[in-house]
Amino acid sequence: MDKQTPFYSLHQKHNAKLISFAGYTMPIQYEGVSIEHNHVRNCVGVFDVSHMGQILIKGSGAFDLVQKLTTNNILKLDNGKAQYSCMLNIDGGIIDDLLVYRLSQNSYMLVVNGANAQKDLNWICDQQNKNVSVVDITNERCLLAIQGPQAHSVLQKLTPVELTSIPYYSFKIGRFADCDNIIISNTGYTGAGGFEIYFDKQFASTIWDKLFSSNDLIKPIGLAARDTLRLEMGYCLYGNDINESRSPI
Template identity: 55%
Template sequence: MKNIALAEKHVSLGAKMVPFAGFNMPVQYEGINAEHATVRNDVGVFDVSHMGEFILKGEGALDLIQRVTSNDASKLVDGKVQYSCLPNQQGGIVDDLLVYRIDDKTYLLVVNASNIEKDLQWIQNFNHSGVDINDISERTSLLAVQGPKATAVLQKLTEVDLASMEYYSFKKGTFAGVENVLISATGYTGAGGYELYFDNEYAEQIWDAIFEAGKDSNIKPIGLGARDTLRLEKGFCLYGNDIDDTTSPLEAGLGWITKFSKTFTNSENLEAQKKAGIKKRLVGFEMVDRGIPRHDYPITNPAGEVIGRVTSGTQSPTLQKAIGMGYVDVEYAQPGTEIAIAIRNTNVRARVVKVPFV
């Protein structure tokens, strides 16, 4: 089990630590609901240093990224970020990722912790022009400072004008006395905020500075449990749950990051799938009757016939109702459609709704 740089800090703060993607990670501190509310209303800090980071550098860096990702990275300019995915050759997804353009020959790719080795090998398989690929995951820490008060708290620690940064943009600058921190206007909560990338050796210095700056803003450490409920309320896909090696980006509602203006891995088959029409679709739903939907629970129509499966589900702390996402046959994908979730051999009524939930 790998430890992130601040593992002992989290233990000292009373975090419940659990194994996640091969790392010892904080899942909660005071409780998921309280931590969830902190991020929605104030500001919280997630340590997500388990994520993977690759630097791609060289004349062919953009061509390689264009070949292996579904989105059109040629649209990026310096300081911009793009959400994308790595399609496989069978119609599914190797991983979803962020692509950062540092300059025209240098890119940062941020991938999921559970897929670091898989993704690195996958990208190398297409590296036919000698692009330098440097895996900096083990020496990089990543903190996500999220919530409506994040800008005010973090602005105390840098001269970078945070308020002027557009969503999905980034700047490098001095932060909490540390040079060359990458400050990114991104996050996985839908609550606003930033993600900070820096070398492990500065992790404690930066963590302590953030909490000192936020002491009057109800700042709190937040675990992976609340990260999951926050992203689900916004309908964000989680790799391994809502998308995986068997799910098409078109089925997952990721057509907006699947650009057929270029050729990429399996693009011909995915374009054919788009023209023919998909047979299943990822939808959001809310429970009508009482019950919590869980991963892999069957989804049925009112007649009790199985039409899909749950990929994510929880009791929404904001809405105080049970919500979820799952794949259903496309004829049941319209908002307002009555469905049911098979919970302990009982078909519990639910309804398809538009996402985000909040």
């Protein structure tokens, strides 16, 4: 049986068309793909992407493990920085593409594709050593992507964190919608600009409600428009453009 994100009942209230996706019941569209696509390009939309896997790697050996696992060079990461990367199998094929977040010197968060989350976790655990803990925190967390040229103005009303101080592929942890310890990340999969926010699932309804009461311009957006937006930008989709039979070179 498919899992549900903490926003499931809220998607129903917005009359979303729901489908099975990556082991979850997810909104594929609300008003229509073209309408939603254009709304994100011109205004601001919210995607529930809580199906994405979130894996926490901590300990004195965390740096060495993440450097071994991923193809990009995490020496380039300072605290508060993120990096697009991928993990490879022994033949050089792409196990998954992912984001690496450096939370601290000995703490990293990997954000992986939902359909690959268990496979990725197994691979990571096979590589880990005694100086590292690997914890799947997906079921405890939520992830919303607020994307579009109006995202900054909408979100700034909800946080004391100065969003203009967060460069691309960087993040800050602070207060958002009266909730604490929210990761506010200047990242996204649409090419429209905006932020992704990570938070404990206990805050799900509070953050969703405050987002949609903050501005009439904001709309919920389904995964179909997410796909057309990323395709328009030429961003890869795992399982379609990349897989274990392809290498990053």
